[in-house]
Amino acid sequence: MMSSDFTRRGFVAAISATTLAAALPTSAFALTDAQAKSLIDKAVVDINKVINSGKSLNGMIRDFERIFVKYGDVPIIARSALGADARRASKSQLNAYTKAFQGYMSRKYGKRFNEFVGGQITVLSSGKVKSFHEVKTSVKLRGQAPFGVNFLVSDRSGKSKFFDMIIEGISLRLSEKAEIGAMLDRRKGDINGLIADLKKAG
Known part of the structure; x- marks a missing residue:
């Protein structure tokens, strides 16, 4: 049986997906707590619909990718996962990398939706933190006590999107930065090689 810690971390990954220091929002336009909370409500x-849809795993993965793109700031998350190496990538490389990263995240974490069938997420509150908003939710998985997951929301890109998720002090963005960094190291810094790997990974 999986440990509670493993399951909780898997949950964060699965729903964000979603979700690094170089890309933290530095300003917000006119985003309010109500707007941030409304985004995460939706x-x-x-x-919740995907978790309890009864769809096949492939169907849930496809739905997860749509949710990730709709509500997550994928370019920000992808660029921050690449870190300082994003500055030396060409525009075409960044575009290709972002698309590959999107698919990688969807496959890698969408596969874990089966672990959360029968679970439920409830939005609790929203508050401004520096230049972004933090929306707190409560997650109930079968056989476990509820635990908190926080979505960090910004409108830096021009639309309200979440750019990170935090659970028990763990940032999904920072976790993915470590993963992408390790993949790039194995390619000896070759961004094109990383893109090729991401297209097959997950």
Whole structure:
């Protein structure tokens, strides 16, 4: 049986997906707590539907990718996962990398939706933190006590999107930065090689 810690970390990955220091929002336009909470309210409704849809795993993965793109700031998350190496990538490389990263995240974490069938996410509150908003949710998985997951939301890209998720002090963005960094190291810094690997990974 999986440990509670493993399951909880898997949950964070699965729903964000979603979700690094170089890309933290530095300013917000006019995003309010109500707007940030509304975004996550809608995302949670969609996530709960997928979790309890009864669809095949492939069907849930496809739905997860749509949710990730709709509510997550994929370019920001992808670029921050690449870190400082994003500055030396060409525009075409960044575009290709972002698309490959999107598919990689969807496959890697969408596969774990089966672990959360029968679970439920509830939005609790929203508050401004520096230049972004933090929306707190409560997650109930079968056989476990509820635990908190926080979505970090910004409108830096021009639309309200979540750019990270935090659970028990663990940032999904920072976790993915470590993963992508390790993949790039194995390619000896070759971004094109990383893109090729991401297309097959997950």
